Amino acid sequence: MAEASVAGGYAAGEGRKLNLKGLASVLAPWALPITLLVLWEIASQSGFVNARLMPAPTKIATTFWRLLLDGSLFFHTLASTQRAVIGLVIGGGLGFIAGVLTGLWKPAETLLDSTLQMVRNIPHLALIPLVILWFGIDETAKIFLVSIGVFFPIYINTFYGVRTIDPQLVEMASVYGLDRKALIQRIILPGALPSILVGLRYALGFMWLTLIVAETISATSGIGYMTMNAREFLQTDVVLLGIIVYALLGKLADVATRAIEKRVLVWHPAYQVKSGSAK
Amino acid sequence: MSVADAYEPESTGGLPISLSRVEKSFGALNVLGNFNLDIPAGQFLAVVGRSGGGKSTLMRLVAGLDGADSGRVNIGGRKVERLHPSVRLLFQEARLVPWQRVIENVGIARGPNWQETARRALADVGLEGRENDWPSVLSGGQRQRVALARALVSEPQILLLDEPFGALDALTRIEMHRLLERIWTARGFTTVLITHDVAEAVALADRVVVLREGAIALDIEIALDRPRQELADPRAVDLQRRILDAV
Ligand SMILES: Nc1ncnc2c1ncn2[C@@H]1O[C@H](COP(=O)(O)OP(=O)(O)OP(=O)(O)O)[C@@H](O)[C@H]1O
Ligand SMILES: [Mg+2]
16 A cells, blocks of 8 residues: 555556556466467367367367267266265265274274274275176265375374364363363364364365276266277267366365365465454 | 553462372472461462572472472462462573464463463563464563463462562563562462562562471561562561571
8 A cells, every 4th residue: 555655656657567467467378278269279170180089179179079968978977976075075074984983092003093093005996897796887886085185184184173273272171171072072073173174185086086097997876987988989079078087076176165164264364365454 | 561461360269279188209308397387378488598599399298299208288278299270380481482483482272262361461461462472582580471371371379489580670660560469469379489689589478488408497477568669667677687687
Protein backbone atom coordinates (compact mmCIF):
# COMPACT_ATOMS: atom_id res chain seq x y z
CA MET A 1 0.00 0.00 0.00
CA ALA A 2 2.73 2.41 1.03
CA GLU A 3 4.51 1.95 -2.30
CA ALA A 4 1.35 2.70 -4.26
CA SER A 5 0.93 6.09 -2.63
CA VAL A 6 4.58 6.90 -3.16
CA ALA A 7 4.25 5.98 -6.82
CA GLY A 8 1.59 8.71 -7.10
CA GLY A 9 1.13 9.79 -10.72
CA TYR A 10 2.52 6.57 -12.11
CA ALA A 11 -0.17 4.51 -10.39
CA ALA A 12 -2.37 3.95 -13.46
CA GLY A 13 0.44 2.84 -15.76
CA GLU A 14 1.97 0.67 -13.06
CA GLY A 15 -1.42 -0.94 -12.53
CA ARG A 16 -1.81 -1.91 -16.17
CA LYS A 17 1.68 -3.29 -16.30
CA LEU A 18 0.96 -5.33 -13.18
CA ASN A 19 -2.24 -6.64 -14.72
CA LEU A 20 -0.45 -7.77 -17.85
CA LYS A 21 2.18 -9.36 -15.67
CA GLY A 22 -0.55 -11.11 -13.67
CA LEU A 23 -2.21 -12.37 -16.83
CA ALA A 24 1.10 -13.61 -18.17
CA SER A 25 1.85 -15.50 -14.96
CA VAL A 26 -1.61 -17.13 -15.11
CA LEU A 27 -1.11 -18.17 -18.72
CA ALA A 28 2.54 -19.20 -18.48
CA PRO A 29 1.95 -22.73 -17.13
CA TRP A 30 -0.35 -23.42 -20.10
CA ALA A 31 2.06 -22.23 -22.76
CA LEU A 32 4.07 -25.42 -23.04
CA PRO A 33 1.15 -27.90 -23.12
CA ILE A 34 -0.71 -25.80 -25.70
CA THR A 35 2.36 -25.50 -27.91
CA LEU A 36 2.88 -29.25 -27.70
CA LEU A 37 -0.75 -29.91 -28.59
CA VAL A 38 -0.50 -27.65 -31.62
CA LEU A 39 2.73 -29.31 -32.76
CA TRP A 40 1.21 -32.75 -32.23
CA GLU A 41 -1.86 -31.79 -34.26
CA ILE A 42 0.29 -30.52 -37.10
CA ALA A 43 2.55 -33.55 -36.99
CA SER A 44 -0.24 -36.08 -37.28
CA GLN A 45 -2.29 -34.08 -39.80
CA SER A 46 0.69 -33.79 -42.09
CA GLY A 47 1.42 -37.48 -41.78
CA PHE A 48 4.76 -36.80 -40.11
CA VAL A 49 3.75 -39.27 -37.40
CA ASN A 50 1.64 -42.32 -38.02
CA ALA A 51 -1.94 -41.32 -37.12
CA ARG A 52 -2.66 -44.94 -36.26
CA LEU A 53 -0.09 -44.93 -33.47
CA MET A 54 -0.53 -41.31 -32.46
CA PRO A 55 -3.89 -39.88 -33.49
CA ALA A 56 -4.28 -36.11 -33.56
CA PRO A 57 -5.73 -34.24 -30.56
CA THR A 58 -8.79 -33.35 -32.62
CA LYS A 59 -9.35 -37.03 -33.34
CA ILE A 60 -9.20 -37.77 -29.61
CA ALA A 61 -11.64 -34.96 -28.98
CA THR A 62 -14.14 -36.46 -31.44
CA THR A 63 -13.68 -39.86 -29.88
CA PHE A 64 -14.32 -38.30 -26.50
CA TRP A 65 -17.54 -36.80 -27.83
CA ARG A 66 -18.64 -40.08 -29.41
CA LEU A 67 -18.00 -42.14 -26.25
CA LEU A 68 -19.67 -39.48 -24.16
CA LEU A 69 -22.80 -39.63 -26.32
CA ASP A 70 -23.07 -43.41 -26.42
CA GLY A 71 -22.67 -43.47 -22.62
CA SER A 72 -19.74 -45.89 -22.56
CA LEU A 73 -17.27 -43.33 -21.26
CA PHE A 74 -19.57 -42.56 -18.37
CA PHE A 75 -20.20 -46.26 -17.74
CA HIS A 76 -16.51 -47.15 -17.58
CA THR A 77 -15.54 -44.09 -15.54
CA LEU A 78 -18.29 -44.86 -13.06
CA ALA A 79 -17.15 -48.49 -12.78
CA SER A 80 -13.57 -47.40 -12.07
CA THR A 81 -14.56 -44.68 -9.63
CA GLN A 82 -16.81 -47.08 -7.76
CA ARG A 83 -13.99 -49.57 -7.29
CA ALA A 84 -11.64 -46.80 -6.26
CA VAL A 85 -14.01 -45.39 -3.66
CA ILE A 86 -15.03 -48.76 -2.20
CA GLY A 87 -11.39 -49.85 -2.00
CA LEU A 88 -10.39 -46.55 -0.43
CA VAL A 89 -13.12 -46.73 2.19
CA ILE A 90 -12.32 -50.34 3.14
CA GLY A 91 -8.51 -50.17 3.00
CA GLY A 92 -8.27 -46.60 4.28
CA GLY A 93 -10.75 -47.26 7.07
CA LEU A 94 -8.88 -50.34 8.23
CA GLY A 95 -5.55 -48.53 7.94
CA PHE A 96 -6.89 -45.66 10.03
CA ILE A 97 -8.29 -47.96 12.70
CA ALA A 98 -5.09 -50.02 12.84
CA GLY A 99 -2.99 -46.83 12.98
CA VAL A 100 -4.96 -45.32 15.84
CA LEU A 101 -5.00 -48.62 17.72
CA THR A 102 -1.27 -49.26 17.43
CA GLY A 103 -0.51 -45.60 18.09
CA LEU A 104 -2.47 -45.48 21.32
CA TRP A 105 -2.17 -48.93 22.69
CA LYS A 106 1.19 -50.55 23.25
CA PRO A 107 -0.01 -54.20 23.13
CA ALA A 108 -1.56 -53.55 19.71
CA GLU A 109 1.73 -52.15 18.50
CA THR A 110 3.68 -55.16 19.72
CA LEU A 111 1.16 -57.48 18.17
CA LEU A 112 0.63 -55.77 14.82
CA ASP A 113 3.33 -53.33 13.89
CA SER A 114 6.28 -55.57 13.09
CA THR A 115 4.06 -57.89 11.05
CA LEU A 116 2.58 -55.01 9.12
CA GLN A 117 5.99 -53.47 8.52
CA MET A 118 7.09 -56.80 7.06
CA VAL A 119 4.05 -57.28 4.85
CA ARG A 120 4.42 -53.69 3.68
CA ASN A 121 7.58 -54.63 1.84
CA ILE A 122 5.69 -56.92 -0.52
CA PRO A 123 4.70 -54.86 -3.55
CA HIS A 124 0.96 -55.36 -3.55
CA LEU A 125 0.80 -55.64 -7.34
CA ALA A 126 2.86 -58.81 -6.99
CA LEU A 127 -0.25 -60.33 -5.47
CA ILE A 128 -2.23 -60.06 -8.72
CA PRO A 129 -1.81 -63.70 -9.83
CA LEU A 130 -2.74 -64.88 -6.35
CA VAL A 131 -5.70 -62.56 -6.17
CA ILE A 132 -6.98 -63.83 -9.52
CA LEU A 133 -6.70 -67.38 -8.21
CA TRP A 134 -8.58 -66.44 -5.07
CA PHE A 135 -11.29 -64.19 -6.38
CA GLY A 136 -11.35 -64.80 -10.12
CA ILE A 137 -11.76 -61.65 -12.15
CA ASP A 138 -14.84 -60.27 -10.44
CA GLU A 139 -15.14 -57.04 -8.45
CA THR A 140 -13.74 -58.48 -5.21
CA ALA A 141 -10.33 -58.94 -6.78
CA LYS A 142 -9.97 -55.32 -7.81
CA ILE A 143 -11.40 -53.94 -4.59
CA PHE A 144 -9.10 -56.19 -2.60
CA LEU A 145 -6.03 -54.92 -4.46
CA VAL A 146 -7.03 -51.28 -4.10
CA SER A 147 -7.72 -51.80 -0.39
CA ILE A 148 -4.26 -53.22 0.15
CA GLY A 149 -2.74 -50.42 -1.88
CA VAL A 150 -4.31 -47.68 0.25
CA PHE A 151 -4.05 -49.47 3.58
CA PHE A 152 -0.35 -48.97 4.20
CA PRO A 153 0.11 -45.27 3.52
CA ILE A 154 -2.88 -44.48 5.73
CA TYR A 155 -1.82 -46.91 8.43
CA ILE A 156 1.75 -45.65 8.61
CA ASN A 157 0.88 -41.98 8.62
CA THR A 158 -1.93 -42.36 11.15
CA PHE A 159 0.37 -44.30 13.47
CA TYR A 160 3.08 -41.68 13.06
CA GLY A 161 0.62 -38.82 13.61
CA VAL A 162 -0.75 -40.32 16.81
CA ARG A 163 2.73 -41.10 18.10
CA THR A 164 4.17 -37.66 17.52
CA ILE A 165 1.50 -35.75 19.46
CA ASP A 166 3.20 -33.22 21.72
CA PRO A 167 3.44 -34.97 25.13
CA GLN A 168 3.21 -31.57 26.82
CA LEU A 169 -0.28 -31.13 25.38
CA VAL A 170 -1.29 -34.56 26.60
CA GLU A 171 0.03 -33.70 30.06
CA MET A 172 -1.85 -30.41 30.01
CA ALA A 173 -5.04 -32.23 29.03
CA SER A 174 -4.71 -34.61 31.96
CA VAL A 175 -4.10 -31.70 34.36
CA TYR A 176 -7.36 -30.23 33.14
CA GLY A 177 -9.19 -33.46 33.79
CA LEU A 178 -9.89 -34.62 30.23
CA ASP A 179 -10.92 -38.26 30.18
CA ARG A 180 -9.60 -40.70 27.60
CA LYS A 181 -12.42 -40.17 25.16
CA ALA A 182 -12.09 -36.37 25.26
CA LEU A 183 -8.32 -36.69 24.99
CA ILE A 184 -8.59 -38.79 21.83
CA GLN A 185 -11.32 -36.64 20.31
CA ARG A 186 -9.96 -33.23 21.07
CA ILE A 187 -6.21 -33.66 21.28
CA ILE A 188 -4.93 -36.82 19.65
CA LEU A 189 -7.02 -37.19 16.50
CA PRO A 190 -6.98 -33.51 15.47
CA GLY A 191 -3.26 -33.44 16.19
CA ALA A 192 -2.67 -36.49 14.02
CA LEU A 193 -4.82 -35.11 11.21
CA PRO A 194 -2.11 -33.33 9.20
CA SER A 195 -0.15 -36.56 9.06
CA ILE A 196 -3.25 -38.62 8.25
CA LEU A 197 -3.98 -36.32 5.32
CA VAL A 198 -0.46 -36.81 4.01
CA GLY A 199 -1.23 -40.53 4.16
CA LEU A 200 -4.45 -39.93 2.24
CA ARG A 201 -2.58 -38.11 -0.54
CA TYR A 202 -0.21 -41.04 -0.96
CA ALA A 203 -3.12 -43.47 -0.73
CA LEU A 204 -4.95 -41.77 -3.58
CA GLY A 205 -1.89 -42.13 -5.78
CA PHE A 206 -1.67 -45.83 -4.98
CA MET A 207 -5.40 -46.19 -5.47
CA TRP A 208 -5.36 -45.12 -9.14
CA LEU A 209 -2.13 -46.94 -9.85
CA THR A 210 -3.51 -50.20 -8.48
CA LEU A 211 -6.72 -49.76 -10.36
CA ILE A 212 -5.02 -49.11 -13.70
CA VAL A 213 -3.01 -52.29 -13.42
CA ALA A 214 -5.84 -54.41 -12.02
CA GLU A 215 -8.32 -53.30 -14.67
CA THR A 216 -6.00 -53.91 -17.58
CA ILE A 217 -5.38 -57.44 -16.39
CA SER A 218 -8.81 -58.61 -15.44
CA ALA A 219 -12.02 -56.71 -15.91
CA THR A 220 -15.10 -56.37 -18.05
CA SER A 221 -15.66 -52.72 -17.27
CA GLY A 222 -13.70 -49.66 -16.18
CA ILE A 223 -11.28 -47.34 -17.89
CA GLY A 224 -8.51 -49.95 -17.81
CA TYR A 225 -10.76 -52.46 -19.55
CA MET A 226 -11.82 -49.83 -22.06
CA THR A 227 -8.23 -49.09 -23.05
CA MET A 228 -7.16 -52.75 -23.21
CA ASN A 229 -10.17 -53.58 -25.30
CA ALA A 230 -9.42 -50.67 -27.63
CA ARG A 231 -5.85 -51.87 -28.00
CA GLU A 232 -7.08 -55.15 -29.49
CA PHE A 233 -8.95 -53.22 -32.14
CA LEU A 234 -6.08 -50.78 -32.59
CA GLN A 235 -8.22 -47.83 -31.46
CA THR A 236 -5.29 -45.75 -30.30
CA ASP A 237 -7.53 -42.72 -29.82
CA VAL A 238 -9.56 -44.59 -27.18
CA VAL A 239 -6.37 -45.73 -25.45
CA LEU A 240 -5.12 -42.17 -25.26
CA LEU A 241 -8.50 -40.98 -24.07
CA GLY A 242 -8.40 -43.56 -21.28
CA ILE A 243 -5.01 -42.32 -20.19
CA ILE A 244 -6.29 -38.77 -20.13
CA VAL A 245 -9.31 -39.80 -18.06
CA TYR A 246 -7.02 -41.50 -15.54
CA ALA A 247 -4.92 -38.35 -15.32
CA LEU A 248 -8.03 -36.23 -14.77
CA LEU A 249 -9.37 -38.58 -12.07
CA GLY A 250 -6.00 -38.46 -10.33
CA LYS A 251 -5.95 -34.70 -10.51
CA LEU A 252 -9.50 -34.54 -9.19
CA ALA A 253 -8.58 -36.67 -6.19
CA ASP A 254 -5.62 -34.42 -5.50
CA VAL A 255 -7.72 -31.27 -5.71
CA ALA A 256 -10.25 -32.83 -3.36
CA THR A 257 -7.62 -33.63 -0.72
CA ARG A 258 -6.18 -30.15 -0.99
CA ALA A 259 -9.65 -28.74 -0.41
CA ILE A 260 -10.13 -31.00 2.61
CA GLU A 261 -6.74 -29.94 3.98
CA LYS A 262 -7.54 -26.31 3.57
CA ARG A 263 -10.82 -26.79 5.36
CA VAL A 264 -9.80 -28.94 8.30
CA LEU A 265 -6.38 -27.42 8.89
CA VAL A 266 -7.58 -23.84 9.14
CA TRP A 267 -5.92 -23.60 12.52
CA HIS A 268 -2.53 -24.44 11.05
CA PRO A 269 -0.27 -21.41 10.51
CA ALA A 270 0.66 -22.76 7.07
CA TYR A 271 -2.97 -22.55 5.93
CA GLN A 272 -3.84 -19.23 7.46
CA VAL A 273 -4.53 -16.30 5.21
CA LYS A 274 -2.50 -13.41 6.51
CA SER A 275 -5.02 -10.82 7.57
CA GLY A 276 -4.53 -7.48 9.28
CA SER A 277 -6.69 -8.42 12.25
CA ALA A 278 -3.90 -9.98 14.32
CA LYS A 279 -2.10 -7.44 16.46
CA MET B 1 -5.99 -2.29 26.79
CA SER B 2 -7.09 -1.96 30.38
CA VAL B 3 -7.31 -5.22 32.18
CA ALA B 4 -8.70 -3.70 35.37
CA ASP B 5 -12.10 -2.68 34.03
CA ALA B 6 -13.24 -6.14 33.04
CA TYR B 7 -12.44 -7.71 36.34
CA GLU B 8 -15.17 -8.80 38.69
CA PRO B 9 -13.95 -10.06 42.03
CA GLU B 10 -15.09 -13.41 43.40
CA SER B 11 -13.25 -15.04 46.24
CA THR B 12 -12.76 -18.78 46.01
CA GLY B 13 -10.23 -18.98 48.84
CA GLY B 14 -7.21 -21.21 48.92
CA LEU B 15 -6.03 -24.54 50.27
CA PRO B 16 -2.91 -25.05 52.40
CA ILE B 17 0.00 -27.08 51.01
CA SER B 18 2.37 -29.00 53.19
CA LEU B 19 5.43 -31.03 52.28
CA SER B 20 7.11 -33.04 55.00
CA ARG B 21 10.32 -35.05 54.71
CA VAL B 22 9.90 -35.31 50.97
CA GLU B 23 12.62 -37.14 49.02
CA LYS B 24 12.86 -37.22 45.25
CA SER B 25 15.66 -38.66 43.14
CA PHE B 26 16.11 -39.36 39.46
CA GLY B 27 18.40 -42.37 39.37
CA ALA B 28 21.52 -41.40 41.31
CA LEU B 29 20.60 -37.71 41.24
CA ASN B 30 19.06 -36.58 44.51
CA VAL B 31 16.93 -33.56 43.60
CA LEU B 32 15.04 -33.03 46.88
CA GLY B 33 16.27 -34.50 50.14
CA ASN B 34 14.34 -34.35 53.41
CA PHE B 35 12.41 -31.39 52.13
CA ASN B 36 9.93 -29.55 54.39
CA LEU B 37 7.70 -26.65 53.42
CA ASP B 38 4.39 -25.37 54.74
CA ILE B 39 2.35 -22.97 52.67
CA PRO B 40 -0.69 -21.51 54.46
CA ALA B 41 -3.98 -21.16 52.59
CA GLY B 42 -4.09 -18.11 50.37
CA GLN B 43 -0.39 -17.31 50.58
CA PHE B 44 1.52 -16.07 47.55
CA LEU B 45 4.82 -17.93 47.67
CA ALA B 46 7.68 -17.43 45.25
CA VAL B 47 10.34 -20.10 44.82
CA VAL B 48 13.64 -18.94 43.36
CA GLY B 49 16.77 -20.92 42.68
CA ARG B 50 19.35 -21.82 40.14
CA SER B 51 18.54 -23.73 37.02
CA GLY B 52 18.34 -27.44 37.73
CA GLY B 53 17.78 -26.79 41.43
CA GLY B 54 14.60 -28.85 41.55
CA LYS B 55 11.96 -26.11 41.32
CA SER B 56 9.94 -27.77 38.57
CA THR B 57 10.31 -31.11 40.31
CA LEU B 58 8.83 -29.55 43.45
CA MET B 59 5.93 -28.16 41.48
CA ARG B 60 5.21 -31.46 39.76
CA LEU B 61 5.09 -33.16 43.16
CA VAL B 62 2.58 -30.63 44.49
CA ALA B 63 0.48 -30.95 41.35
CA GLY B 64 0.45 -34.73 41.62
CA LEU B 65 2.05 -35.11 38.20
CA ASP B 66 4.89 -37.07 39.81
CA GLY B 67 5.07 -38.96 43.08
CA ALA B 68 7.63 -38.48 45.86
CA ASP B 69 10.01 -41.35 46.68
CA SER B 70 9.14 -40.89 50.33
CA GLY B 71 7.56 -38.33 52.63
CA ARG B 72 4.19 -36.66 52.36
CA VAL B 73 2.73 -33.99 50.14
CA ASN B 74 -0.57 -32.75 51.55
CA ILE B 75 -3.13 -30.42 50.08
CA GLY B 76 -5.87 -29.19 52.40
CA GLY B 77 -4.73 -31.78 54.96
CA ARG B 78 -5.07 -34.71 52.53
CA LYS B 79 -2.31 -36.66 50.89
CA VAL B 80 -1.80 -35.94 47.19
CA GLU B 81 -2.13 -39.17 45.27
CA ARG B 82 -3.05 -37.98 41.82
CA LEU B 83 -4.02 -34.77 40.09
CA HIS B 84 -6.06 -32.61 42.41
CA PRO B 85 -9.11 -31.02 40.75
CA SER B 86 -8.67 -27.65 42.44
CA VAL B 87 -4.98 -27.33 41.54
CA ARG B 88 -4.16 -25.58 38.28
CA LEU B 89 -0.79 -25.13 36.59
CA LEU B 90 0.72 -22.59 34.29
CA PHE B 91 3.76 -23.82 32.45
CA GLN B 92 6.63 -21.91 30.93
CA GLU B 93 5.04 -22.52 27.54
CA ALA B 94 1.36 -21.64 27.25
CA ARG B 95 0.51 -25.16 26.00
CA LEU B 96 -2.54 -24.05 24.07
CA VAL B 97 -4.14 -26.59 21.76
CA PRO B 98 -3.37 -25.18 18.29
CA TRP B 99 -6.47 -26.63 16.63
CA GLN B 100 -8.91 -25.22 19.14
CA ARG B 101 -9.99 -21.61 19.12
CA VAL B 102 -9.12 -19.39 22.06
CA ILE B 103 -12.48 -19.87 23.73
CA GLU B 104 -12.34 -23.66 23.28
CA ASN B 105 -8.88 -23.66 24.83
CA VAL B 106 -10.12 -21.79 27.86
CA GLY B 107 -13.10 -24.12 28.22
CA ILE B 108 -10.94 -27.19 27.56
CA ALA B 109 -12.66 -29.18 30.32
CA ARG B 110 -16.10 -28.38 28.75
CA GLY B 111 -17.82 -27.96 32.10
CA PRO B 112 -21.45 -26.89 32.33
CA ASN B 113 -22.04 -23.56 30.61
CA TRP B 114 -18.40 -23.49 29.54
CA GLN B 115 -18.72 -20.90 26.81
CA GLU B 116 -20.12 -18.31 29.14
CA THR B 117 -17.52 -18.91 31.86
CA ALA B 118 -14.72 -18.99 29.32
CA ARG B 119 -15.85 -15.69 27.86
CA ARG B 120 -15.88 -14.14 31.32
CA ALA B 121 -12.42 -15.52 32.13
CA LEU B 122 -11.08 -14.09 28.87
CA ALA B 123 -12.52 -10.72 29.77
CA ASP B 124 -10.79 -11.03 33.17
CA VAL B 125 -7.42 -11.32 31.47
CA GLY B 126 -8.14 -8.54 28.99
CA LEU B 127 -8.79 -10.64 25.91
CA GLU B 128 -12.36 -9.72 25.09
CA GLY B 129 -13.16 -10.13 21.43
CA ARG B 130 -10.37 -12.67 20.79
CA GLU B 131 -12.57 -15.68 21.57
CA ASN B 132 -12.62 -17.01 18.04
CA ASP B 133 -8.98 -16.47 17.15
CA TRP B 134 -6.60 -19.35 16.59
CA PRO B 135 -3.77 -19.53 19.14
CA SER B 136 -1.18 -19.19 16.39
CA VAL B 137 -2.12 -15.56 15.73
CA LEU B 138 -1.65 -14.49 19.35
CA SER B 139 1.49 -12.89 20.78
CA GLY B 140 3.47 -14.65 23.51
CA GLY B 141 1.92 -12.50 26.22
CA GLN B 142 -1.59 -13.06 24.88
CA ARG B 143 -1.01 -16.80 24.80
CA GLN B 144 0.04 -16.79 28.44
CA ARG B 145 -3.06 -14.78 29.26
CA VAL B 146 -5.22 -17.39 27.55
CA ALA B 147 -3.42 -20.04 29.60
CA LEU B 148 -4.10 -18.00 32.74
CA ALA B 149 -7.77 -17.68 31.81
CA ARG B 150 -7.89 -21.43 31.24
CA ALA B 151 -6.44 -22.00 34.71
CA LEU B 152 -8.89 -19.55 36.27
CA VAL B 153 -12.17 -20.79 34.77
CA SER B 154 -12.30 -23.76 37.06
CA GLU B 155 -11.89 -21.45 40.09
CA PRO B 156 -8.80 -23.18 41.44
CA GLN B 157 -7.87 -23.04 45.08
CA ILE B 158 -4.22 -23.51 44.29
CA LEU B 159 -2.42 -21.98 41.33
CA LEU B 160 1.06 -23.23 40.46
CA LEU B 161 3.11 -21.15 38.05
CA ASP B 162 6.36 -22.51 36.61
CA GLU B 163 8.19 -19.49 35.16
CA PRO B 164 5.16 -18.54 33.11
CA PHE B 165 6.48 -15.10 32.24
CA GLY B 166 10.06 -16.10 31.54
CA ALA B 167 9.73 -15.71 27.78
CA LEU B 168 7.95 -12.35 27.85
CA ASP B 169 9.47 -8.91 27.36
CA ALA B 170 9.88 -6.68 30.41
CA LEU B 171 6.82 -4.51 29.76
CA THR B 172 4.46 -7.38 29.06
CA ARG B 173 5.83 -9.09 32.12
CA ILE B 174 4.97 -6.12 34.35
CA GLU B 175 1.50 -6.10 32.84
CA MET B 176 1.11 -9.80 33.65
CA HIS B 177 2.33 -9.16 37.22
CA ARG B 178 -0.36 -6.54 37.77
CA LEU B 179 -2.98 -8.84 36.30
CA LEU B 180 -1.96 -11.79 38.43
CA GLU B 181 -1.74 -9.72 41.60
CA ARG B 182 -5.19 -8.28 41.02
CA ILE B 183 -6.84 -11.63 40.40
CA TRP B 184 -5.04 -13.24 43.30
CA THR B 185 -6.08 -10.41 45.65
CA ALA B 186 -9.70 -10.85 44.63
CA ARG B 187 -9.85 -14.63 44.74
CA GLY B 188 -7.37 -15.54 47.42
CA PHE B 189 -6.14 -18.85 45.99
CA THR B 190 -2.85 -20.23 47.28
CA THR B 191 -0.16 -19.38 44.75
CA VAL B 192 3.25 -20.88 44.14
CA LEU B 193 5.30 -18.95 41.60
CA ILE B 194 8.55 -20.42 40.38
CA THR B 195 10.91 -17.89 38.91
CA HIS B 196 14.50 -17.06 38.05
CA ASP B 197 13.74 -13.41 38.47
CA VAL B 198 14.33 -12.12 41.99
CA ALA B 199 12.66 -8.79 41.21
CA GLU B 200 9.57 -10.65 40.03
CA ALA B 201 9.50 -12.67 43.26
CA VAL B 202 9.74 -9.55 45.42
CA ALA B 203 7.18 -7.70 43.31
CA LEU B 204 4.54 -10.39 43.71
CA ALA B 205 5.02 -12.68 46.66
CA ASP B 206 4.14 -12.60 50.37
CA ARG B 207 7.05 -14.88 50.99
CA VAL B 208 10.12 -15.97 49.05
CA VAL B 209 11.87 -19.29 49.39
CA VAL B 210 15.32 -19.90 47.91
CA LEU B 211 15.88 -23.47 46.81
CA ARG B 212 19.51 -24.57 46.73
CA GLU B 213 20.87 -28.08 46.39
CA GLY B 214 17.51 -29.61 47.19
CA ALA B 215 16.97 -27.66 50.39
CA ILE B 216 15.65 -24.29 51.50
CA ALA B 217 18.52 -21.82 51.78
CA LEU B 218 16.43 -18.78 52.66
CA ASP B 219 12.82 -18.21 53.67
CA ILE B 220 11.73 -14.58 54.05
CA GLU B 221 8.52 -12.58 54.33
CA ILE B 222 7.93 -9.75 51.87
CA ALA B 223 5.88 -7.32 53.89
CA LEU B 224 5.47 -4.61 51.28
CA ASP B 225 2.21 -2.80 50.62
CA ARG B 226 -0.08 -3.87 47.79
CA PRO B 227 -0.64 -3.10 45.02
CA ARG B 228 3.10 -3.00 44.61
CA GLN B 229 5.12 -0.62 42.54
CA GLU B 230 7.53 -2.44 40.30
CA LEU B 231 10.45 -0.04 40.79
CA ALA B 232 12.39 2.13 43.13
CA ASP B 233 11.16 0.95 46.51
CA PRO B 234 14.38 0.90 48.62
CA ARG B 235 12.98 -1.87 50.84
CA ALA B 236 12.32 -4.02 47.77
CA VAL B 237 15.86 -3.43 46.53
CA ASP B 238 17.22 -4.48 49.89
CA LEU B 239 15.12 -7.65 49.89
CA GLN B 240 16.23 -8.48 46.35
CA ARG B 241 19.87 -8.20 47.42
CA ARG B 242 19.32 -10.55 50.35
CA ILE B 243 17.65 -13.14 48.12
CA LEU B 244 20.33 -12.88 45.47
CA ASP B 245 23.00 -13.53 48.08
CA ALA B 246 21.26 -16.75 49.05
CA VAL B 247 20.74 -18.09 45.52
N1 LIG C 1 12.16 -36.85 34.46
C1 LIG C 1 13.45 -36.65 34.84
N2 LIG C 1 14.36 -37.62 34.65
C2 LIG C 1 15.64 -37.44 35.02
N3 LIG C 1 16.13 -36.32 35.60
C3 LIG C 1 15.25 -35.32 35.80
C4 LIG C 1 13.87 -35.43 35.44
N4 LIG C 1 13.26 -34.28 35.76
C5 LIG C 1 14.20 -33.49 36.30
N5 LIG C 1 15.40 -34.10 36.34
C6 LIG C 1 16.64 -33.55 36.88
O1 LIG C 1 16.38 -33.03 38.15
C7 LIG C 1 17.07 -31.81 38.35
C8 LIG C 1 16.09 -30.73 38.74
O2 LIG C 1 15.27 -30.44 37.63
P1 LIG C 1 14.15 -29.35 37.67
O3 LIG C 1 13.47 -29.38 36.35
O4 LIG C 1 13.31 -29.54 38.87
O5 LIG C 1 15.00 -28.02 37.83
P2 LIG C 1 14.52 -26.51 37.86
O6 LIG C 1 14.91 -25.96 39.16
O7 LIG C 1 13.07 -26.45 37.49
O8 LIG C 1 15.40 -25.87 36.71
P3 LIG C 1 15.01 -24.70 35.69
O9 LIG C 1 15.06 -23.45 36.48
O10 LIG C 1 16.10 -24.77 34.68
O11 LIG C 1 13.67 -25.01 35.15
C9 LIG C 1 17.82 -31.52 37.07
O12 LIG C 1 19.16 -31.88 37.25
C10 LIG C 1 17.14 -32.40 36.06
O13 LIG C 1 18.07 -32.84 35.11
MG1 LIG D 1 12.02 -25.75 35.74
